[in-house]
Amino acid sequence: MITTSSRFHADAALTWLLRLAGGAAVLVLGGIVAVLVIQSVPFLVEHGWALWGNDWQPGLGRYGMAAMVAGSVLVSMLALGIAGPVAVLLAAWLRYFAPTIRRPILILVELMAGIPSVVYGLWGMLVLVPWINQWAPPGASWLAASLVLALMILPLALLVTDTALGQLPGRYLQAGQALSLSRVGMLRRVLLPQAWPSIVSGLVLQFGRALGETMAVLMVAGNVVQWPASLFDPVRTLTANIALEMAYATGDHRIALFASGLLLLLVTAVLLILSWRVRGGEYEPG
Amino acid sequence: MWLQRWWLVLAVMLLAGCQPGADKLVITGSSTIAPLMADLAEQFETHRGIQVDVQSGGSGRGISDVRQGLADFGMVSRAPTSDEKDLDAHLIGRDGIAMIVHADNPVRALSDAQIVAIYTGALDNWSELGGKAGAITVVHKAEGRSTQELFLDHFGLSSDQVKPDLVIGENQQGIKAVAGDPNAIGYVSIGSAIYEADAGVPLRLLPLSGVPATLENVDQGRYPLSRELNLVSQGALSEVARQWLAFVTDPARAETYHDYYFLPVSR
Amino acid sequence: MSRADRIAGRLGAVLLLAVLVPMGLMLWSLLDQGGGLISPAFLLEDPRQAGRAGGIASLLVSTGGILMVCLVLAVPVGLGCALYLSEQVPAGSRRARWLGGVLDMLAAVPSIVYGLFGYQFFAIRLGLGFSILSGGLALALMVLPLMIRSAEQALRGVPLSYRQASQALSISRWGWVRRILVPQAAPGIAVGIILSMGRALAETAVLLFTAGYVLRQPDSLLDSGRALSVHIYDLAMNVPGGMPRAAATGLVLVAILVILNLAVRRWLRPAQGVWQ
Numbered sequence: 122m123i124t125t126s127s128r129f130h131a132d133a134a135l136t137w138l139l140r141l142a143g144g145a146a147v148l149v150l151g152g153i154v155a156v157l158v159i160q161s162v163p164f165l166v167e168h169g170w171a172l173w174g175n176d177w178q179p180g181l182g183r184y185g186m187a188a189m190v191a192g193s194v195l196v197s198m199l200a201l202g203i204a205g206p207v208a209v210l211l212a213a214w215l216r217y218f219a220p221t222i223r224r225p226i227l228i229l230v231e232l233m234a235g236i237p238s239v240v241y242g243l244w245g246m247l248v249l250v251p252w253i254n255q256w257a258p259p260g261a262s263w264l265a266a267s268l269v270l271a272l273m274i275l276p277l278a279l280l281v282t283d284t285a286l287g288q289l290p291g292r293y294l295q296a297g298q299a300l301s302l303s304r305v306g307m308l309r310r311v312l313l314p315q316a317w318p319s320i321v322s323g324l325v326l327q328f329g330r331a332l333g334e335t336m337a338v339l340m341v342a343g344n345v346v347q348w349p350a351s352l353f354d355p356v357r358t359l360t361a362n363i364a365l366e367m368a369y370a371t372g373d374h375r376i377a378l379f380a381s382g383l384l385l386l387l388v389t390a391v392l393l394i395l396s397w398r399v400r401g402g403e404y405e406p407g
Numbered sequence: 408m409w410l411q412r413w414w415l416v417l418a419v420m421l422l423a424g425c426q427p428g429a430d431k432l433v434i435t436g437s438s439t440i441a442p443l444m445a446d447l448a449e450q451f452e453t454h455r456g457i458q459v460d461v462q463s464g465g466s467g468r469g470i471s472d473v474r475q476g477l478a479d480f481g482m483v484s485r486a487p488t489s490d491e492k493d494l495d496a497h498l499i500g501r502d503g504i505a506m507i508v509h510a511d512n513p514v515r516a517l518s519d520a521q522i523v524a525i526y527t528g529a530l531d532n533w534s535e536l537g538g539k540a541g542a543i544t545v546v547h548k549a550e551g552r553s554t555q556e557l558f559l560d561h562f563g564l565s566s567d568q569v570k571p572d573l574v575i576g577e578n579q580q581g582i583k584a585v586a587g588d589p590n591a592i593g594y595v596s597i598g599s600a601i602y603e604a605d606a607g608v609p610l611r612l613l614p615l616s617g618v619p620a621t622l623e624n625v626d627q628g629r630y631p632l633s634r635e636l637n638l639v640s641q642g643a644l645s646e647v648a649r650q651w652l653a654f655v656t657d658p659a660r661a662e663t664y665h666d667y668y669f670l671p672v673s674r
Numbered sequence: 675m676s677r678a679d680r681i682a683g684r685l686g687a688v689l690l691l692a693v694l695v696p697m698g699l700m701l702w703s704l705l706d707q708g709g710g711l712i713s714p715a716f717l718l719e720d721p722r723q724a725g726r727a728g729g730i731a732s733l734l735v736s737t738g739g740i741l742m743v744c745l746v747l748a749v750p751v752g753l754g755c756a757l758y759l760s761e762q763v764p765a766g767s768r769r770a771r772w773l774g775g776v777l778d779m780l781a782a783v784p785s786i787v788y789g790l791f792g793y794q795f796f797a798i799r800l801g802l803g804f805s806i807l808s809g810g811l812a813l814a815l816m817v818l819p820l821m822i823r824s825a826e827q828a829l830r831g832v833p834l835s836y837r838q839a840s841q842a843l844s845i846s847r848w849g850w851v852r853r854i855l856v857p858q859a860a861p862g863i864a865v866g867i868i869l870s871m872g873r874a875l876a877e878t879a880v881l882l883f884t885a886g887y888v889l890r891q892p893d894s895l896l897d898s899g900r901a902l903s904v905h906i907y908d909l910a911m912n913v914p915g916g917m918p919r920a921a922a923t924g925l926v927l928v929a930i931l932v933i934l935n936l937a938v939r940r941w942l943r944p945a946q947g948v949w950q
Binding site for chain 3: 438441442443445446449452458460461462463464475477576577578579580598599602603606666667668
C-alpha cells in the first residue's frame with residue numbers, strides 16, 4: 122500500500138526526473154552549439170565575412186565556404202527532388218494500385234532502409250561513378266552524389282509517405298468512389314493534398330539526412346570546391362570537407378572546420394524553419 | 408531490474424578500464440603509414456605483450472596529438488618541417504609518390520612540365536600529349552595530406568594553382584578513381600600503386616623525370632619524388648617507447664615493410 | 675478503370691523497378707566481392723595485417739561495446755524525455771512547440787557535427803580519449819531524437835481510456851507510468867530502441883572521430899575500438915588489397931541490420947508510423 126505522502130514524494134520526484142530528461146534534449150543541443158561556438162568565435166571574429174567567399178585554400182589562409190554551402194544544399198535538394206516524387210508516387214501506387222504486393226515490397230524497403238551509408242558510398246564509387254564517367258567525365262559529380270543520396274533516403278521517404286497515406290480517414294476514399302473519380306483524380310485532388318503536411322514533414326527529415334550525410338557523399342561527389350556549372354561537375358559539401366580535412370588540420374584550418382560545423386547547423390536550422398512555414402507553422406507531435 | 412544489471416556491467420567495465428595502463432603505447436597520424444603500423448603493433452603485442460594502439464587520421468593529427476600528449480608517437484609521412492623543431496623525428500622507412508594513369512592509357516611518360524601543365528589546366532586533353540582524345544580527369548589530394556604537400560612542393564605549385572576534377576582523401580580512393588576512368592591521372596603512394604597494379608587493378612605507374620617508379624629507384628635515391636616515413640615524439644622516450652622504436656627498425660621487420668611496399672630504413 | 679488509372683498502374687511498376695534494380699545491383703556487387711569470404715572463421719577470428727587477413731571478431735566486440743554504451747545512455751534519457759513530452763507537456767502548447775523544434779533540430783544535426791562535438795567534449799575535455807565510451811556517448815546523442823520521438827509516439831498511442839481508468843482508481847502518477855503506461859507502450863518503445871540501434875550501427879563519421887581505429891579486442895570501455903562501419907571505410911579507402919574484406923564486412927553489417935529490421939517488424943504492428 123502506498124501512503125499519500127510517499128506517493129506525493131514519488132510523484133514529485135518523477136515530475137522532476139522527467140523535467141530533467143526533457144531538459145537533457147535542450148542541453149544536448151545547447152552543448153553542441155556551445156562547443157562549436159567556443160571553438161570558432163576567435164576565428165569568426167578574425168575572418169568574419171571572408172567566409173562568404175568561394176575560395177577555400179586553407180593552406181593559404183583563405184577560408185571561403187559559400188561554394189561548399191551551395192554544394193551541400195544543391196546535392197541534397199537534387200537528391201530530394203529525385204527521391205521525393207519517386208517515394209510519394211510509389212507509396213501511392215502501392216497503396217491504391219497494387220495493394221496485393223504492398224506488404225512484401227514494404228518489407229523489402231524496410232530492409233533497404235537498414236543498409237549503412239558507407240555501403241551506398243562504396244557502390245556509388247565502384248559502379249555508379251565509372252558508369253557516369255563513360256558519358257560525362259569525371260563521373261564523380263553533383264549528379265552522382267545526388268543519385269547515391271536519393272537511393273539512400275528513398276526507403277525511409279517511402280515508408281514515411283506510406284504511413285502518412287495510411288492515416289487518412291477511409292471516408293475520403295469512399296467519398297471519392299461515390300463521386301466516381303478515377304483513382305488518379307482522387308489521389309491528385311483529395312488524398313495527396315490531405316496527406317501533404319505529414320508527407321512534407323517526413324520528407325524534410327529525409328532532406329536533413331541527405332544534408333548531413335558524410336561518407337557516402339565524400340566517396341562520390343568529387344570534392345572540388347566550386348559552384349557546379351552542370352550536373353556533371355564535381356562539388357564539395359560541408360560535411361565531406363570536414364571529414365576530408367579534419368584529421369589533417371591544425372591551427373586556423375582546424376578552427377575553420379569547426380566554424381563550418383556551426384555553419385552546417387545554421388543551414389539546417391534555416392531549412393527547418395522554412396519547412397515549418399511550409400507546413401503551416403503549427404508544430405504537431407509525430 | 409534489467410536496467411540495474413546494465414549499470415552494473417557498465418560500472419564493472421569502467422573500473423576495469425581504470426587500471427593503470429602504463430605499458431601501452433599510443434601512435435596516431437598518417438593514414439599512409441597506419442596499416443603498416445597496425446600490423447607491426449600486432450606483432451609487437453604478440454612478441455612483447457605490450458599493447459600498441461594505432462589511430463589513423465593524417466600526419467597533422469600525429470603531430471598535434473604528440474604535442475597535446477595524446478600520443479606517444481606521431482606517424483608523419485614526410486620530413487619534419489621547420490615548425491616542428493620541438494619534436495624528435497625517428498626515421499623508420501621510405502616511400503615514393505607515383506604518377507598513375509589508367510592501364511589503357513597509351514601515354515607512357517610525361518615530363519615535369521607536362522604534369523604541371525595538366526595540373527594547372529593548361530593542358531586538358533590527352534590528344535595534346537599523344538594519347539587518345541579525351542578530357543583529362545585531374546585527380547588531386549585533399550588539403551593537408553603530406554602526399555599533396557610533397558607533390559605541390561616537387562612541382563613548385565601552390566595549392567590554388569591546381570585545377571582538379573576530382574579531389575580524393577585516401578590513397579585507395581585515388582587508385583579506384585584512376586582505375587575507373589581511362590582518362591584520369593593521379594598521384595598516390597608508390598607502395599599502394601604497385602600493390603594494386605600487381606593485383607590486376609588497371610593502372611600504370613608513370614616514370615618521373617625519366618626514372619621508373621619502382622621501389623629500387625626510391626631505395627637508391629634515384630627517384631625524384633620520395634619521402635621519409637617518420638615517427639615523431641616529444642621529450643624523453645620511455646623504456647617501452649625505446650623498445651618499440653628498436654622493434655620497428657629491426658631488420659627482422661623488413662618483410663612486413665615489403666608487405667606494404669614500403670622501404671624499411673634498416674637493411 | 676479509367677485510362678489514366680491504367681497508365682498510372684504501369685508507370686508505378688516501372689518506377690518500382692527503377693528503385694529495386696539499383697538496390698539489387700548494390701547487394702549483388704557486395705556478394706560478388708565479399709561473399710566468398712563469409713564463413714564462421716571470418717566471424718570468429720581477429721583481423722590480421724591491418725584487416726587484410728583474418729576475420730572481424732574483435733570488431734564485433736568493439737561494435738557491441740559501442741552500441742551498449744550508446745543504449746545505456748540513450749534509452750533511459752530518451753524514455754524520460756518522451757515521458758516528459760507525453761505526460762507533462764500539453765500537446766500544441768508553446769512548450770511542446772519549442773521542445774519539438776529542438777528535437778527536430780537535433781534530428782537534423784549532421785552526424786559529423788556529433789563527431790566534432792564528441793571529439794572535442796568526450797575525447798578531449800572529459801579526457802576519455804579515443805575510446806568505446808567516447809564513441810558510444812557521441813552516438814547516444816545522435817540517436818537521442820529518434821529514440822525520443824519513437825517512444826513519445828508509442829506513449830501517446832496508449833488509449834486515453836486507460837488514463838481515465840487509472841485516474842478513477844486514484845493510482846499515483848508514478849504507479850500509472852510504471853505499471854500501465856510504459857508496459858502498454860513497450861512494443862513501440864522497443865521499436866524505437868531497435869531503430870536507434872540500426873542508426874548507430876550504420877554510422878561511420880561520428881566514430882572516426884571518437885571511438886577510433888584500433889583493431890585489437892578492447893579490454894575495457896576506455897580502450898579504442900574500431901566499429902564495423904569504420905572498418906569497411908578504412909579497408910576500402912586506405913588499405914591496399916582491402917576491398918574483398920571491406921565487402922564481406924559490409925555483408926555482415928547489412929545482415930545484422932536486416933535482422934534488427936526484421937525484429938522491428940515483429941514489434942511494429944502495435945505502433946505504426948514511427949519511421950523518421
